[in-house]
Amino acid sequence: xxxxxxxxxxxxxxxxxxxxxxxxxxxxxxxxxxxxxxxxxxxxxxxxxxxxxxxxxxxxxxxxxxxxxxxxxxxxxxxxxxxxxxxxxxxxxxxxxxxxxxxxxxxxxxxxxxxxxxxxxxxxxxxxxxxxxxxxxxxxxxxxxxxxxxxxxxxxxxxxxxxxxxxxxxxxxxxxxxxxxxxxxxx
Amino acid sequence: xxxxxxxxxxxxxxxxxxxxxxxxxxxxxxxxxxxxxxxxxxxxxxxxxxxxxxxxxxxxxxxxxxxxxxxxxxxxxxxxxxxxxxxxxxxxxxxxxxxxxxxxxxxxxxxxxx
Numbered sequence: 001x002x003x004x005x006x007x008x009x010x011x012x013x014x015x016x017x018x019x020x021x022x023x024x025x026x027x028x029x030x031x032x033x034x035x036x037x038x039x040x041x042x043x044x045x046x047x048x049x050x051x052x053x054x055x056x057x058x059x060x061x062x063x064x065x066x067x068x069x070x071x072x073x074x075x076x077x078x079x080x081x082x083x084x085x086x087x088x089x090x091x092x093x094x095x096x097x098x099x100x101x102x103x104x105x106x107x108x109x110x111x112x113x114x115x116x117x118x119x120x121x122x123x124x125x126x127x128x129x130x131x132x133x134x135x136x137x138x139x140x141x142x143x144x145x146x147x148x149x150x151x152x153x154x155x156x157x158x159x160x161x162x163x164x165x166x167x168x169x170x171x172x173x174x175x176x177x178x179x180x181x182x183x184x185x186x187x
Numbered sequence: 188x189x190x191x192x193x194x195x196x197x198x199x200x201x202x203x204x205x206x207x208x209x210x211x212x213x214x215x216x217x218x219x220x221x222x223x224x225x226x227x228x229x230x231x232x233x234x235x236x237x238x239x240x241x242x243x244x245x246x247x248x249x250x251x252x253x254x255x256x257x258x259x260x261x262x263x264x265x266x267x268x269x270x271x272x273x274x275x276x277x278x279x280x281x282x283x284x285x286x287x288x289x290x291x292x293x294x295x296x297x298x299x300x301x
Contacts, residue, residue, distance in 0.1 A: 004217075028212060030261045030299035078217075081296060084269040090280065090290070093272040095297040103300045164300065165269045 004029045005076075008069055011036050015043065031076045034102045038072045041109050064139075064179075071118040075101045082121075083128040085165060095164065097121055103164070104136060107156040113141030114153050117176045123169070131169035134161070137176040146175055193254075196286045197245040200256060203278040204245070209266035210275060214259040214298060215244040254288040256280075257295075264301030272297055 006026055014023055015036065026032045042065055079097030086093045101119055108116035117137045124130035138153060140146050150173040161168045204213045248255040256279050262271055276293045283291030 028214075030212070030214065030259075033261070034299060078298065084272055084297070087273055087277065090292050091273070091276045092292075092294040093269065093276060093296075095268050095272075095300070099268075099298055099300045106301075163267060165267070 004032065005035075005073070006032050008035075008039075008066075008073070011039055015040060031078070031098065034076050034098070035069075035072055037102075038105060038109075039069065042068060042115070064177075068115070068117055068139075072105070075105075075118065080125050082125055082166070085128065097125065100161065100164070100166070103160050104134065104157050107160040108136055108138055108153045111149060111152045111156055113144040113149055115139040115179070129167055131167045132161070133169055134171045135174060136171065137174040139177045139179050140175050142178045142180050150175065192286055192288060193247040193249050194243070196254075196256075196283060196288065197243040197247045199282045199286075200245045200247075200258075200279045201243060203282055204258070204260060204275050207271065207275050207278060209262050209271040210260050211263040211299070211301070212261040213244050214261065215242070216246060216257050216259050216294075216296065249288055252289055254283050254286075254291045256283060256291055256293045259296045259298045261299035262297060262301050266301060268297045268300050 004025065006029075011026065011032070014026055019027075026036055076098050078099075079101070081094040081096060082100060084093040084095055100121060104119045104121075105116045108114055108119070115138060117139055119134065119136045122133040122135070125132065134157060136153060136157060138150075140149055154171045154173050157171050158168050201213055204210055244258050246255075246257040248257070260272065260275055262268055272295045276295045279293045279295070280291045283293075
């Protein structure tokens with residue numbers, strides 16, 4: 001699918017246009033649609049969010065967003081195929097690593113104050129039922145009790161993956177940076 | 188086996204997959220597998236074009252022993268991927284069995300979990 005990947009600028013322009021007219025090269029290519037969803041989530045934060053290092057700056061640091069989107073684009077690639085339990089030997093079922101990463105991002109981003117920067121999946125990924133080791137690097141909202149937030153992200157990720165019949169052995173949360181809400185930074 | 192039968196099967200499986208609850212989209216499996224089969228065995232054994240001339244995302248590859256069916260699906264949010272994939276695969280095998288083609292071997296890959 002990666003040969004069908006569109007540029008970030010094109011995704012951004014498409015969001016600016018209200019996703020109209022319908023662009024099948026974005027909407028109908030899962031890799032691009034996944035990136036569009038993340039970009040939309042990040043944009044929903046962009047009015048409020050600035051990176052900690054940029055707290056003295058009047059505008060949000062664009063490099064923070066572009067850095068996250070760079071990781072999103074890399075991680076959106078299909079990657080390895082993770083086997084799923086099939087009904088019998090005449091079926092082969094799997095889910096792409098990129099799809100699982102997308103689910104991890106969605107789970108992490110759903111926790112208030114957390115933004116997923118990157119995630120990785122380790123273990124014998126291509127073996128059916130093998131335990132997976134997940135590492136999620138997040139940006140945490142300053143002022144939140146980070147251990148509690150990390151626990152919440154860990155639980156959200158584990159719940160989503162377990163619901164997909166994946167065996168999760170560990171979910172490690174790394175706090176990559178701390179961000180502020182714009183309203184706090186201006187005070 | 189005639190190309191018409193495999194084309195017809197691809198069209199039917201596409202319709203069944205799209206109609207399976209939880210499926211948001213059906214896609215061709217990218218990669219060199221399909222291309223290499225075309226080169227090796229000729230276009231006639233690979234179902235590519237639908238009745239309207241468009242390329243089907245469902246790859247149906249018929250040999251004397253088996254009917255190999257391969258495609259990707261994207262799921263709607265909140266779906267259980269393995270369950271949906273099993274339902275899609277079962278529908279594909281049922282359609283293949285009714286087509287009179289050799290026994291089906293189905294490969295379904297989930298490329299998006301909503």
